[in-house]
Amino acid sequence: MLYYIVRRILMMVPTLLVISFLTFFIIELPTGDYISNQIAALKSSGESSSVAKLEFLRKEFSLDRPFFERYLVWVGLWPGPHGFDGLIQGNWGWSFEYDKPVEQVIGPTLPLTVVLNFATILFVYVVSFPIGIFSATRQYSWGDYGFTFLGYFGLATPNFLLALILLYFFNRWFGLSVGGLMAPEYIDQPWSFNKAMSVMAHLIVPTIVIGTSGTAAMIRRLRANLLDELHRQYVTTGRAKGLKEGRLLVKYPLRMAINPFIADIGNLIPSLVSGSVIVSVVMSLPTVGPVLVSALQSQDQFLSGFILLFVAILTLIGMLISDLLLAVLDPRIRLGGRASS
Amino acid sequence: MSLETKDTSPREVEHYVDPAPFNPAVTEELTAEQERFYQASQWKIMWWKFKRHKIAVWSGVVLILFYLCVPFAEVIAPYGANTRDSNNLYAPPQALHLFHEGSLVGPFVYGISSKIDMETLQWVFEEDRTRVQKVRFFCGGAPYKFWGLIDSTFHLFCPAKGGTLFLLGTDRLGRDQFSGLVYGARLSLTVGLIGVTISIVLGLFFGGLAGYFGGWLDSIIQRAIEIIRSLPELPLWMALSAALPVTWSPVWIYFGLTIILGLLDWPGLARAVRSKLLSLREEEYAKAAVLMGAKPGRVITRHLLPGFTSHIIASATLSVPSMILGETALSYLNLGLRRPSVSWGVLLNEAQNISVVTVYPWLMAPVIPIIIVVLAFNFLGDGLRDAADPYK
Numbered sequence: 001m002l003y004y005i006v007r008r009i010l011m012m013v014p015t016l017l018v019i020s021f022l023t024f025f026i027i028e029l030p031t032g033d034y035i036s037n038q039i040a041a042l043k044s045s046g047e048s049s050s051v052a053k054l055e056f057l058r059k060e061f062s063l064d065r066p067f068f069e070r071y072l073v074w075v076g077l078w079p080g081p082h083g084f085d086g087l088i089q090g091n092w093g094w095s096f097e098y099d100k101p102v103e104q105v106i107g108p109t110l111p112l113t114v115v116l117n118f119a120t121i122l123f124v125y126v127v128s129f130p131i132g133i134f135s136a137t138r139q140y141s142w143g144d145y146g147f148t149f150l151g152y153f154g155l156a157t158p159n160f161l162l163a164l165i166l167l168y169f170f171n172r173w174f175g176l177s178v179g180g181l182m183a184p185e186y187i188d189q190p191w192s193f194n195k196a197m198s199v200m201a202h203l204i205v206p207t208i209v210i211g212t213s214g215t216a217a218m219i220r221r222l223r224a225n226l227l228d229e230l231h232r233q234y235v236t237t238g239r240a241k242g243l244k245e246g247r248l249l250v251k252y253p254l255r256m257a258i259n260p261f262i263a264d265i266g267n268l269i270p271s272l273v274s275g276s277v278i279v280s281v282v283m284s285l286p287t288v289g290p291v292l293v294s295a296l297q298s299q300d301q302f303l304s305g306f307i308l309l310f311v312a313i314l315t316l317i318g319m320l321i322s323d324l325l326l327a328v329l330d331p332r333i334r335l336g337g338r339a340s341s
Numbered sequence: 342m343s344l345e346t347k348d349t350s351p352r353e354v355e356h357y358v359d360p361a362p363f364n365p366a367v368t369e370e371l372t373a374e375q376e377r378f379y380q381a382s383q384w385k386i387m388w389w390k391f392k393r394h395k396i397a398v399w400s401g402v403v404l405i406l407f408y409l410c411v412p413f414a415e416v417i418a419p420y421g422a423n424t425r426d427s428n429n430l431y432a433p434p435q436a437l438h439l440f441h442e443g444s445l446v447g448p449f450v451y452g453i454s455s456k457i458d459m460e461t462l463q464w465v466f467e468e469d470r471t472r473v474q475k476v477r478f479f480c481g482g483a484p485y486k487f488w489g490l491i492d493s494t495f496h497l498f499c500p501a502k503g504g505t506l507f508l509l510g511t512d513r514l515g516r517d518q519f520s521g522l523v524y525g526a527r528l529s530l531t532v533g534l535i536g537v538t539i540s541i542v543l544g545l546f547f548g549g550l551a552g553y554f555g556g557w558l559d560s561i562i563q564r565a566i567e568i569i570r571s572l573p574e575l576p577l578w579m580a581l582s583a584a585l586p587v588t589w590s591p592v593w594i595y596f597g598l599t600i601i602l603g604l605l606d607w608p609g610l611a612r613a614v615r616s617k618l619l620s621l622r623e624e625e626y627a628k629a630a631v632l633m634g635a636k637p638g639r640v641i642t643r644h645l646l647p648g649f650t651s652h653i654i655a656s657a658t659l660s661v662p663s664m665i666l667g668e669t670a671l672s673y674l675n676l677g678l679r680r681p682s683v684s685w686g687v688l689l690n691e692a693q694n695i696s697v698v699t700v701y702p703w704l705m706a707p708v709i710p711i712i713i714v715v716l717a718f719n720f721l722g723d724g725l726r727d728a729a730d731p732y733k
Contacts, residue, residue, distance in 0.1 A: 029581070029584035156719055168699060270572060293674055
């Protein structure tokens with residue numbers, strides 16, 4: 001098992017390198033950079049006094065170097081103006097827009113981003129699991145039809161539109177501000193029980209909104225898997241031997257059906273993270289989402305680059321966890337290659 | 342009688358021979374229906390099977406209706422997409438009525454009058470129950486250039502002369518929402534189709550390479566697919582579309598956007614193509630073609646591809662909605678299309694501020710067609726996927 005974990009983590013290293021390169025490539029795609037745009041703007045308005053300072057900044061952030069060198073400096077594999085000082089060394093870069101280091105800009109938003117994403121994954125697991133089992137064991141019952149219908153609807157309704165609709169109706173019916181992280185009266189207040197409860201209450205709606213489509217997909221998956229297993233011979237044998245229905249279900253078919261279920265959650269994580277970014281923008285949650293949008297719009301490249309990388313790493317970690325879980329549950333996987341799902 | 346039979350001693354049953362001529366091949370003979378089935382082409386059987394999936398068929402019909410907006414947007418919309426009416430800013434939707442004071446008039450709306458509420462500084466609209474404005478059909482209305490070429494004033498329906506017809510209200514600048522939706526369909530609905538075409542081409546190419554040649558090419562492409570699939574696509578879409586130069590014309594932005602959407606979508610398709618090719622490659626007929634000296638390109642396109650075209654169509658249908666949603670999300674966040682281009686996402690952009698939406702809820706109208714189209718594509722795709730294996 002330890003061997004498997006180590007191998008699985010080592011496998012992430014080349015992936016991370018490729019992803020960091022892709023990220024850098026993408027944020028460098030727009031012509032020019034933040035500072036050259038500033039210089040151009042200053043020059044056109046005739047103020048050339050501060051141009052010198054900006055030229056200095058360009059040097060400082062090695063924006064004047066060729067592309068590959070810039071990338072390596074950013075990652076920390078090549079000496080910049082101050083020696084090796086990049087992501088690997090713990091320097092996340094500089095945000096031009098805020099005139100602060102990136103870590104100070106998004107530092108406060110990171111915990112909530114992680115919490116929100118993991119809460120969503122947990123929500124998907126916790127909700128889809130019992131409903132999937134229910135739908136499969138009571139096939140063609142009213143409950144099954146109801147959940148199937150809800151599932152289709154959940155799959156089809158894009159989550160940011162769902163967020164918008166919910167915001168509207170909550171505001172309409174309850175006069176409640178669902179947006180933001182807490183009720184307005186708690187902002188700038190010291191932490192208290194009520195404030196914590198308010199934060200919790202505000203996290204529930206986004207969690208549901210982000211998780212709906214994933215939950216719907218998972219319910220369908222688990223239902224189909226379990227239905228396949230329930231008609232197997234060994235189930236009949238177990239039943240014939242007098243095993244209680246509940247125990248029979250948990251002991252054999254469920255264990256078979258659960259593997260593809262967990263493997264699928266790994267595939268689902270990228271879309272959950274995607275969802276959290278845009279839902280955060282709609283519901284004005286202080287996660288990295290809104291910062292990313294504004295950074296992209298103002299071409300604040302190091303900030304947006306770091307956020308993109310962070311989000312990608314978050315999905316990689318999520319997939320790692322789901323792979324490890326899978327390995328715990330199914331010895332075939334940690335001994336052989338990854339099962340082709 | 343009964344007594345008689347009881348009395349008679351059990352005698353042997355008479356040997357019975359059917360006088361009709363006997364055909365020894367009777368078990369192999371097909372009924373007319375079976376014959377029709379076996380002689381039909383693959384596509385015909387798929388169609389029969391698809392027809393049985395009622396929801397999928399209706400979804401197809403709904404989609405066709407929506408797609409009619411694409412070529413005929415100018416005719417269907419009563420107003421232009423960017424026509425401003427400064428007298429009717431944030432006008433609420435005008436309900437269609439049939440009866441006025443108990444008598445049938447035909448479809449009409451009541452006129453609206455607007456005045457400013459000086460306390461809240463908002464426009465207040467009042468329905469004027471005396472002004473009956475009958476909707477005109479097949480009429481001359483706002484002039485437009487059909488497909489940007491032919492001058493015309495013909496509309497499917499237009500407001501009464503001197504009246505207004507805002508079926509879904511107007512926005513901040515007095516632009517009719519319904520017309521916006523009709524024009525918006527043009528971009529929103531085609532984005533998915535073009536994006537999917539790009540993703541099919543890429544998916545077939547890379548999936549074909551990986552599946553047919555195998556070896557190191559396969560493992561490189563597999564790794565690339567895994568990495569792309571592990572990335573959250575929306576932030577990447579956002580970053581890529583932020584990279585589109587602002588100076589580009591709307592048309593180029595639109596094409597840039599479709600390429601971006603297609604660029605991240607192909608891995609799923611490529612994987613499907615690869616696994617199908619891997620299994621089909623081993624079939625006898627593929628081997629025969631190779632032995633007869635067919636080149637790889639010919640084997641793939643002539644012999645293997647027809648075997649799973651139906652699967653590709655089905656999975657492409659299922660990936661159209663994600664592209665439509667991608668465009669909507671990007672435009673909603675100001676990172677995709679911008680005015681004067683009109684798409685459903687651009688329209689939703691007006692609904693970004695929740696305090697505006699609570700006062701003018703009709704700004705959320707684009708949500709409805711989006712959900713309908715996405716649902717319809719999902720059902721259609723499901724139906725096609727089931728029908729893709731007609732012999733099952």
